[in-house]
Amino acid sequence: MDLSKNEEDYLKALFYLIVESENDKTSTNQLAEYLGISPASVNGMLKKLRTKKLVDYQKYGKLHLTEQGRAIAVQLVRKHRLWETFLYDKLGFSWDEVHEVAEQLEHIQSEKLIRKLDAFLEHPSNDPHGAVIPTEEGEYRIPPKKTLAEVPAGDFCKLVSVKDSSVAFLQYVTKLGLALSSRIRIVERISFDDSLIIEFDGKQVQITRKFAENVFVV
Amino acid sequence: MDLSKNEEDYLKALFYLIVESENDKTSTNQLAEYLGISPASVNGMLKKLRTKKLVDYQKYGKLHLTEQGRAIAVQLVRKHRLWETFLYDKLGFSWDEVHEVAEQLEHIQSEKLIRKLDAFLEHPSNDPHGAVIPTEEGEYRIPPKKTLAEVPAGDFCKLVSVKDSSVAFLQYVTKLGLALSSRIRIVERISFDDSLIIEFDGKQVQITRKFAENVFVV
DNA sequence: TTAATAATTTAGTCTTAACTAACAAAATTT
DNA sequence: AAATTTTGTTAGTTAAGACTAAATTATTAA
Numbered sequence: 001m002d003l004s005k006n007e008e009d010y011l012k013a014l015f016y017l018i019v020e021s022e023n024d025k026t027s028t029n030q031l032a033e034y035l036g037i038s039p040a041s042v043n044g045m046l047k048k049l050r051t052k053k054l055v056d057y058q059k060y061g062k063l064h065l066t067e068q069g070r071a072i073a074v075q076l077v078r079k080h081r082l083w084e085t086f087l088y089d090k091l092g093f094s095w096d097e098v099h100e101v102a103e104q105l106e107h108i109q110s111e112k113l114i115r116k117l118d119a120f121l122e123h124p125s126n127d128p129h130g131a132v133i134p135t136e137e138g139e140y141r142i143p144p145k146k147t148l149a150e151v152p153a154g155d156f157c158k159l160v161s162v163k164d165s166s167v168a169f170l171q172y173v174t175k176l177g178l179a180l181s182s183r184i185r186i187v188e189r190i191s192f193d194d195s196l197i198i199e200f201d202g203k204q205v206q207i208t209r210k211f212a213e214n215v216f217v218v
Numbered sequence: 219m220d221l222s223k224n225e226e227d228y229l230k231a232l233f234y235l236i237v238e239s240e241n242d243k244t245s246t247n248q249l250a251e252y253l254g255i256s257p258a259s260v261n262g263m264l265k266k267l268r269t270k271k272l273v274d275y276q277k278y279g280k281l282h283l284t285e286q287g288r289a290i291a292v293q294l295v296r297k298h299r300l301w302e303t304f305l306y307d308k309l310g311f312s313w314d315e316v317h318e319v320a321e322q323l324e325h326i327q328s329e330k331l332i333r334k335l336d337a338f339l340e341h342p343s344n345d346p347h348g349a350v351i352p353t354e355e356g357e358y359r360i361p362p363k364k365t366l367a368e369v370p371a372g373d374f375c376k377l378v379s380v381k382d383s384s385v386a387f388l389q390y391v392t393k394l395g396l397a398l399s400s401r402i403r404i405v406e407r408i409s410f411d412d413s414l415i416i417e418f419d420g421k422q423v424q425i426t427r428k429f430a431e432n433v434f435v436v
Numbered sequence: 437t438t439a440a441t442a443a444t445t446t447a448g449t450c451t452t453a454a455c456t457a458a459c460a461a462a463a464t465t466t
Numbered sequence: 467a468a469a470t471t472t473t474g475t476t477a478g479t480t481a482a483g484a485c486t487a488a489a490t491t492a493t494t495a496a
Contacts, residue, residue, distance in 0.1 A: 006453070028474055041454050043475060048452095060461055060474060091334040104326045110319045116309040224483070246444060259484050261445060266482095278444055278491055 001052070001072065005107045008076055009035070010045055011054060012106075014065055015073035019142070025062040071138050078134040080106040081127035082117050088128035089121065095128055095180060096170035128180055130160030130216065148198070149212035153186045157217035164214045173215075176205060184217065219270070219290070223325045226294055227253070228263055229272060230324075232283055233291030237360070243280040289356050296352040298324040299345035300335050306346035307339065313346045313398050346398070348378025348436045366416070367430035371404045375435035382432045391433075394423055402435070 003011070013034050017026040028046065032039040046063065049055045054069035065073065083105040087093040093101070115136070118124075127133055134140035151157045159182045162169065178184075178200065187197040187204060194209035221229070231252050235244040246264065250257040264281065267273045272287035283291065301323040305311040311319070333354065336342075345351055352358035369375045377400045380387065396402075396418065405415040405422060412427035 004452090029472085037453090038455060039474065040456075040476080044453075087331070087334075091331070091338055093330070093334065097330070101326065101328045101331055104328070105323075108319065108322045110322070112311070112315070113305075113309070113319055116305075116311065120309055222482085247442085255483095256485060257444065258446080258486075262483070 001068070002109070003072065006045070007049065007052075007054075008072070008107060010042075010049060011065070011069055011073040012076050012080075014055065014063065015070065015077065018065060025064050027062060031063065074134045074138045074140050076106055077140070078136070079108075079114055081131060081133040082114060082121065082124070084127045084129070085121050085124045085133070086117060089124075094174065096167060096174060098128055099165070126160070129162065129165065130180060130218075145216050146218070147213050148184070148186075148196075148207075148215040148217050149209055151186050151217060153189050153196075156183060156185050158183055159215060160218050161216045162214055163216060169214065176207075177201060177203070178215075219286070220327075221290065224263070225267065225270075225272075226290070226325060228260075228267060229283070229287055229291040230294045230298075232273065232281065233288065233295065236283060243282050245280060249281065292352045292356045292358050294324055295358070296354070297326075297332055299349060299351040300332060300339065300342070302345045302347070303339050303342045303351070304335060307342075316346055344376070344378070344436050348376065348398075348434070361436075363434050364436070365431050366402070366404075366425075366433040366435050367414075367427055369404050369435060371407050371414075374401060374403050376401055377433060378436045379434045380432055381434065387432060390429075394425075395419060395421070396433075 010031075013031055014026060017030055017034060018024055028039050028042055031046075032042040035042065046055060046057070049069070050057065053066055054072065056064040056066050056069075080102045083102040084098040087098040087101055088095065118136070124133055132140065132142065146157075147163070148157065148159075159178055159180060162173065182200045185199045187199050189196045190206075195206055196209070196212055197204055197206050228249075231249055232244060235248055235252060236242060246257050246260055249264075250260040253260065264273060264275070267287070268275065271284055272290065274282040274284050274287075298320045301320040302316040305316040305319055306313060336354070342351055350358065350361060364375075365381070366375065366377075377396055377398060380391065400418045403417045405417050407414045408424075413424055414427070414430060415422055415424050
């Protein structure tokens, strides 16, 4: 099945909304909002994707991805994350720069390219944000997530990804000096305002609870 | 200046036709033929490119690229050839597979990506087909073609193409074990009969002058 | 220099994927 | 249960960029 960049973007957005909400469905308006496209336009595209048996819904009903639609979306996620890994590991892009470029690269059509890239990167399991890279066979499971806010005082943990991946947040993280796989120790919890003091790379910083809740760790 | 994939393809085609013919101009029909698009459609796009000051022509006249159009085209060629080099050198694609994928990759918009890629590949000067890679500054000159017969003794060179592509000659080349981009050293020139001894892949063979004159190198 | 041929342009159509405005159905309030 | 609000759909428009057919200009041959 050969899809346009556009159709691929719809599938990816659907996948994102469905997986994020862990709800197995989403709605026209939500999708329109996410893509920044009018609901009317989205409605038109959904009709098309339905005739291609990639999404599944009836008039005024909720949207689901078909098996095939889901499979294609998973492969797009795989491509996106492999490219992010390439940009980060091999080309020295920073953490917050990889997404935008990978957004373009993921649409390149060549199975061989992805297989070779995967091998070149030595079959990575996580992208630079710590997200799991689906396998070639389409296996994709989301590991249970834990935030920095849940780690007991005194314990160590490792940064693997962030919840809010806005540029502003990512830049703040970078400015703090926190990098992917930074080893972090919880020095103290301030019960007064729920902030916490953490230590990494030999320095201590104080962060708010809101910040801690945005940082996923292992 | 932000161009669509389409506009970029037109500029690249124009550049190809103009540079190949070494004529500094081309025509609507020639361009249409090359792109596999009807002359009428090409005419429409040319109008658009003219208003963007990327091509230069008047009604019923010959087509030229403007300085800016040429500069953009050169950068596309640069991107294309850097990606081909990446696919060949790093991912292990064969030389006849790289073009199709590079055709897609060249449209990725990110100056940083190209700079980083160039550095990662250690600033290659030639792509896997032996073609020159334009510099970041847009310098692009086609070097005069050189045959194996012109390489001084002791020097290294790389096979890029052949002059005589008869089956007999190609079979002989293959039998010798010479492949595209084989790294060759000129061991010795026998002045008696102008034959030369070359070394590649750790083995030495003797070839006639006639043979050497049929092999282009870089 | 006129006729024939080739090259180029114009005019009008099609498809895709966006849009707005108006309408219809579903969900929520009162 | 009726009114209101939210959500989803339809209809009609627009912009690219392709197309064909027809018209125009250039070039070549007679």
